[in-house]
Amino acid sequence: MAPIVTDSEQPFTLSVPQSDLDFLKKKLELVRFPDELDDAGWNYGVPLSDMRRLVTHWKDKFDWRAAEADINLLPMFTRDVTVDNFGTLNIHYVHQRSEVPNAIPLLFVHGWPGHFLEARKLLSYLSAASPDHPSFHVVAPDLPGFGFSEAPTKRGFAAHQYAEVLNKLMLALGYEEYVYQGGDWGHAIGRHIATIYGHKHLKAWHSNLPIPTKPTLFAHPLAFLRDLLPYSRTTREGLRATAEYRATGMGYLAEQSTKPQTIGYLIADSPVGLLAWIYEKLVEWSDSYPWTDDEVLEWVSIYWFSRAGPAASLRIYYEMAGGSGRLEKGAAKGAKWTSVPLGLSYFPRELFHLPKWWAPTLGKVVYAEEHDEGGHFAAYEQPGALAEDLRRMFGRRGPAYGVVPGKNGYASIGSRREAVNSQ
């Protein structure tokens, strides 16, 4: 079925005003760097030599217009979506249709410090047609307050609202039933979409950042019993790494979930500060991904030139924690176990490594795959591997085959005739 283009959908062309580019350059020209301790390496934060190099490149060499032109090759749109009590938000998204009419509609949801472009490399994999694997129609939005989507102007835009805006987007595109892939905030939001719209609209979902909880006796007796057995070395190592991340890797999160406005002033006023704040995560959270300077600067420029400004992107931390500062609990609050089929991908340099038998606390796990390489930004670092996982999960022999009625992802013999008839 062709997507329904309603009144408010507009094709989107990214075109940052020249005055914004000039302003950025003026700011970069005035940069004042801190000093650095001898042999600091990465032990105190981003190394000064990286920053000097990146700032010089941003100021003198990085070609935003070329990057912009490439981004504009993507099929991008905006449309208005109404959210209860928050009015209308204009949402920006990539909508990549497959040539296979019965391709599976898939919603891809980024996190922080991510954005819609994280889906870029996945698009061709997922929308490719083949008799050997399913194909997907991919919708990759910018979350409200990120990239080129509008941000809410009122307090309290939290799990329910993120779920609502995304579900409404899919419905508006004519996808009554769809599947979902997400990591980082995409994981937390996926849980809420499953809770609120599971089965009715969300037919299955996949996460590359599973954050399960410890199984309890009555809810998950088998997992609970498994949990009583001694942990293997791998499991203990994973728990240790997770504990270390929770203890020493969440400074940014502690600040963003309690004082997003304060840290917002820093990254709104200083492109150099913004660069450091994000680049630190791009490097520390990926699996030795060979970031080029242009890649990093394009990524950070999206934040700098974002519609709502970089400070707006931090508020999700505050809202999802309910202002309590306790994010893990807050982000899961209201999310329930559902029997919506769930697939998981485990990448070795991800931030959380909780025991795999805890996963059923998240939902009905029908698929799990472990990888040898890749980190937090799986769709960007390992698009082929992630795409392969989705193909296996939703393909003909997969556990979630045919979850979306009438859209199994394969061209059928009659499909071309069907496609012609439906127009």
Add this chain to the structure above:
Amino acid sequence: MTAMITRRPLSVPDDALALLHQKLALAHLPDELDSARGDYGVPLADVRRLVARWRDGFDWRAAERRINDLPQFTRDVEVEGYGALNVHYVHQRSGVEGAVPLLFVHGWPGHFLEVRKLLPLLTAASPEHPSFHVVALSLPGFGFSEGPKKKGFKSKQYAEVANKLMTSLGYEHYVIQGGDWGHYIAGYTATHYAHTNVRGWLSNYTHALPPRLLSSPWLYFLDLVTPYTAREKEGLRRSREFQARGSGYSQEQATQPQTLGYSLADSPVGLLAWIYEKLVSWSDDYAWEDDEVLEWVSIYWFSRAGPAASLRIYLENTDRLEKRAVEDIKWTSIPLGYSIFPKELNQAPKTWLRTLGNVVFYSLHDSGGHFAAHERPEVLADDIRKMFGRGGPAFGVVPGKNGYA
């Protein structure tokens, strides 16, 4: 040895001042949610107003001249493994020859100027109360002191700087007053130099850990059996609140100070917001004037080592959050006193406070917050006088210098 000591009037170079103004002219502010109030961080209206004032009204040179009314000096202090650090300090002698030498130690986001209002009170001579010779340093990496260039500058090194500064000034024996990091550094200096040099200390930052069975069995037992007072319970509640909702900055500073440092070095607006948030939320209804705030933040902006350097103390003294900074304070028997203000961030019960030393003095107050020397100078000065004065529990701790003519 006068060659090493330089009388140091503050004089920020013209080009530094010009750069600040160029940056302020390009200030780029975020938006704000409706009805955000102060819940999400510093309100936009405050930042807007302060940035405009900083750009157009605040007179740094006038502030500088007034700061230069204070007797400031610099001298090189040798620190084992770190070479010589050039340390900036205020040194105000009392007219009373036998005044008690007192080292005042600031914290973060504080600086040497926090001593300003205390100086006339502490150095004043009177038969009614003791007098002090006051030394207030800029900690290494803060204000106008050099910062260390190498990693690992921790509790022992801060203590070494403090002690060597005082002894090089001819103060073989002295007392210390500190809050925030000044509390910890006073404790570290006591740990390393109690009796031989440090003779007593007064803290206005009530942070300590619960007594442990093996290290403080008596206090552990007392802590178990003694019910907390209503005030102590409220203090614990405030501490938990601070740890849950007010300590994001310290988690970042203790793990990624360099990353955060790029923003603070490059953006005066960011630096202003980062510090102003604490000045307001940590004080007790103190009526900050805009120029007061801007002078305070300017010290950080124009600091010798740059604002990023001031963050490293968090990482170094907690070993990147592997331990608590207070763990490096070991109990000593020199007199310890606490000035306890109700709006302080961390307020431990008395049994916990006693793990840090031989507590001989508690002073409970009904108002006042974290920046006691700045908010309630008379009250703090009064506590210092009470503790070290005639009839006080630490009277005469410094041989030959009891504070009276």
